[in-house]
Amino acid sequence: MNAPAPSVRPATADDIEELLDLRVSVLAGGEVTDAWRQTFGQDLRERLGADPDLFVFVAPDPEAEGRLLACAIGMAYRGYRGPEYPAGRWARVMTVATRPHARRRGYGRAVMRALVDALRAADCSSIELRATAEGEALYRTLGFTRIPSGSYMVLRPSPDAPTAAGMRP
Structure with missing residues (x-):
């Protein structure tokens, strides 16, 4: 007998503390300070x-009121229109997290399916994410494909970072 499909719903303000806990669980050893928790929560x-x-979707724990087993958080962006972006909208999946004891039970798939459906309904023609080794198989079953990542770079504020003119501040 198959287990019933996990229940998924959009997140509400009542979910924020649980979302913080789930988000912390995917930081992969990154430092979680009180300031980080306060900033993300606010x-x-x-x-x-x-x-x-x-876009934030959650899978509530059917056995514990107020507890979440999984979440998926995504952002939609407006860019320019083109062949791959006919509406000029694209999205990034920011977080997918499932509590360890709930993994491999369909919760991650359920929140991701809800997120992808919502982003597609918002005219996002391309959805990107950074996959962990644990999540890659799931994302592939949802239609995601690997792209060459050698060019993926990031610029973040840092006192040691060069300015746009190549000079340090």
Whole structure:
């Protein structure tokens, strides 16, 4: 007998503390400070339900009121129109997290399916994510494909980073 499909719903303000805990679980050893928790929590409080480009889906624990087993968070962006972006919209999956005891039971798939469906409904013609080794097989079954990653770079604020003119501040 198959287990029933996990229940998924959009996140609400009541989910913020659980979302913080789930988000921390995917930081892969990154430092989690009180300031980080406060900043992320405040951002969610301000934007959840108000920002039309923020998409957050959760899978509640059917056995524990208020507890979440999984979440998927994504952002939609507007770029320019082109052959791969006919509406000029694309998206990035920011977080997918499933509690360890709930893994391999369909919760991650359920929240990701809801997120992908919502992003597609928002006219996002391309959805990107950075896959962990544990999540890659799931993402492939949802239609994601690997792209050459040798050119993926990031620029983040740093006191040692060169300025745009190549000079340090």
